[in-house]
Amino acid sequence: MTKDVIALTPRMPDVWALLAGLYAGGPEARVTAGSEGAVLRLCAPDGRPLVSVEAPLLVQVPGEAERLLGRAVPVPFWWTEARATGAVPEAERLAGSVCGRLALLLDGATWPEQAAGTEVVDVRATVAPDDGRPVVDVLTDSTSVVLADRPVLALTTWLSEVLRGTAESGRALQIVTPPHVRLSAPARATLLQVPNRWVVQDPDQGYYDGLTGAVLRWRDGTFAPALAPDGTASVAEAFGRTSPSDDRQLVVAFRTTLPAHEDVVLGEGLETAWRQLTGAAPAGWGTAEPVNLPWSTGRLTELARDRAPEPTHLIVAGHPDRPAQAWIRVTRTTAGLEQDVTLNIGYGKGETPPLEAIAPLAESLVAEHGLTTMLTSVRRASRDLVTAPVLQAPPVPVAFTLGARDVREIGLTHTRRPPVGVRPVVLGPASEPALHYPLGDGSDAGALVELQHLAAHLRAGVPRTGAGG
Structure with a gap:
């Protein structure tokens, strides 16, 4: 190991x-x-x-x-x-x-x-x-295998280098850990990407996928699901060893598009979201974990500019009294500078996610930061934002926001009449409106179905030659 x-x-x-x-x-x-x-x-x-x-x-x-x-x-x-x-x-x-x-x-x-x-x-x-x-510990034609044992497996500089090397060689990355290891939020997001995998070695049951629970076997130089004769995968018993918890996470995933001007400043949309949802700015940022630099939109922008036209991936951390973490992908496209942001905020027993702040946040991002889309969800998960190798309920949608550009491309009439129970709220000026769709309070899994219907409705309205989301 x-x-x-x-x-x-x-x-x-x-x-x-x-x-x-x-x-x-x-x-x-x-x-x-x-x-x-x-x-x-x-x-x-x-x-x-x-x-x-x-x-x-x-x-x-x-x-x-x-x-x-x-x-x-x-x-x-x-x-x-x-x-x-x-x-x-x-x-x-x-x-x-x-x-x-x-x-x-x-x-x-x-x-x-x-x-x-x-x-x-x-x-x-x-x-x-x-x-x-x-x-790495094992290198085969198809897979790089790393054996790790530490309290929290994080997206360090070294792990980023391993990911880059395995991707360039056409291999998958599989990280094998004991069951007490937890994943940081950025590491979890990375190992969710196919063909990477988090492999948990249970002392009693062997190997299983720490994010899906599928029982795994080492075969042909890689860990793969152990399939039954009918082709189905079995789930490890250890994956179901969950205990009731009042912890929750607020997940805000949004994209902004800004003009590619010399004086553009990146990260301001994330800072706005952080302040409105936690009451403070982020504590720091960096390109890997541990997050090491004090928060600065100016330095963040300089790094992205130096790396252009290549994409820039960044991790942002909050203050210890309010667990919060985000990751950003900055990309130069024909539309401008796109920032894909996922912000996770943790809440424990007696703490309530500020769902009442979501609509005002959407309005701020639309008015000041070029919001394209935003999906807000709540999930039952650890306050400290780390992931254990056990079953977790999927995030339940709270709201979806569609920016003015996509509303214009799909058509205001179509976007204002979705097949869901709640009518959208108009944000921004009447000449260039964005639409905010409330879907629930994060407690009813039926909002997942509502979101699927809404997404299908919006996709159906996208012109064949359009670039809308």
Whole structure:
């Protein structure tokens, strides 16, 4: 199993500290770089990757260490992550020695504490060719398999690099964890994408899919559903071990389109939603987890501009007292700059999602931020926004908003007469109206059917040559 070790230090790992850490492999070890220098690989003399070390990350967002590791660490601090392949016994000690040396030199600590060391690890006996990829545990023609065991599996820089590499090679990514591991919201969204998979190893029942519950078997170099003679997949008993909870999540997924002007500022629509739903701005943003940078729409825009015309993927975090997390995809299209945003906010017992704020939020996004569409839902899920490998009810729609551009393309008469019980509310000026469709309060699953009827009705009105949603 891949072993993760993290150095948490109040001082920056400078060049000399990093050299001391990397020298844990002795003079025979080789160092290669990946992900544009963001990930270093400590290799055996023959080139086999043994340990990947992410570039030190200055975390300035409160609560990230506690969210991901269960350990409170005052900000700012430096997060340096090392990951050892489970295929070589010496690799785990090597990762512990890399981080242990950094913690010793910089007055910090390691996670987990017992992994820390400072000894030089002899890597000369390890043999295997270097395939140039980040450390994975099993690599087949169709699949990259990573074995992980940490409190929260997050979308780290290293995992993003693995995803990129597997996609470029035409492989699927399958992450195998024990049943106590939880997924962060961005990691869950990533593993929901076909052909990726979260594989849970249950000590009593074997392997199953942590998001669908399907019983899995290792076959032809990949984990695949174990099918019955009639072709149906069975669901693991462990997947149904749920317990009643009052926790809920408010999920707001929306798209905005802005003109591609030089002075355009990205992220303002998300900040508006965050403020109206939580009473405060986001705490921070970044390209991976842990989220490390203080919230700034200006810096966010600069990064997206530097990466254009390639899409930019970002993660946004809230303050510890109100669990909230979002991810953004910025894309340049013929219509302008599109921002696809999913915002999750957690609520516990005695806390009520502010559904009364959804219609005013839709109106603000329409008037000021070029809203194209917005779907708001409520689901029974953990307040801390992490996902356990058990059955979860689907999100129940609360409202759907259609922006002025799509209303115009489909036609106002058609869009104002949907086959649902609630009439739409007109937003914006009469000359360019948007429509807001209330669907319920998130407690009646019948709203799913209402949403399906509404979506089918709107699709039927899209002109064949139109570009409407």
